Amino acid sequence: MDALSDVLSLLKLRSYVSGGFDAGGDWAISFGPHDGIKFHAVVTGSCWISVEGEPPVQVNAGECFLLPRGRPFQIASNLSVEPVHVSQVLPPKQSGGIVTYNGGGDYLSIGGYFTLSEGQSELLLNVLPPLLHIRDRPGSATLNWCVERMRQELLEGQPGDFIVAQQLATIVLVQALRLYLSDRTTEETGWLAALTDKRLRAAIAAMHGAPGQRWTLQALASEAGMSRTAFSVTFKERAGLSPMEYLTRWRMMQAADRLTSTRQSLAEIGSALGYESEKSFSTAFKRVMHCSPRQYGRRQGGAGATGLSFAPEMEGSPSLL
Known part of the structure; x- marks a missing residue:
């Protein structure tokens, strides 16, 4: 696999298409903090997205935005409209389908979210900005097709529609990251930029x-x-850490995954990752993960076998958008 696929696989990425939002007239909706990565793809019309601490951005039909940092945000047809909280817009038990607001007809978006393995999620989230605006341009045809196909799945209600929409959402994320990478400047740092x-x-x-x-x-x-010399300097400039520091961090991400998904001993995990002794492996793990391997295993085990969180809204509000 390539490096991006490696990381997304290690993070145990799970995608969920929550539903669609069909709005008419002037409207504005506010959201609280959330876990994972939320995404909205605009099918028709346009909206303003305002993330806490960031300037508002207009998103048009054929474009999408991702919210990796979990900050509160608002979407609106007009920034002057007083927002209502999402819990006042959506039926409390709504799951899937398309919700109509203010009569609908002017704006349609498909929304969903991605959950990540809790122990390693910062590997991706910390190198992404609070808001990723993916614009409509050459190269986005695949993304647009996936969004349109998700819309059809929500409308038609065919057997297996959840699985189809889930896989399409994963393609949307990967394609969005590809487009994001193609726009990056040399000033940005992080493994994704590298x-x-x-x-x-x-x-x-x-x-x-x-x-x-x-x-x-x-x-x-x-x-x-x-x-x-050139490799060492260039890697540090682009990735933000030295090659050997990156290697150690990647090894510890692998170790964290094995600690929660296999029955391998510490000695076996350390040996498989290039360490000559259990002690040297444990020392490296504690330096990077800020706890011992055994402490990490117990902590993640207490959160469930996979260490995953499936709560899209920290404050318990509906997740359709």
């Missing part, structure tokens, strides 16, 4: 493919086709 450089991408793929290998800086530079 993937825009095909040389660094090759080195990252090598680390992901064989995390237990005794990698050296020279060996990773060779994977990238660069000199040792």
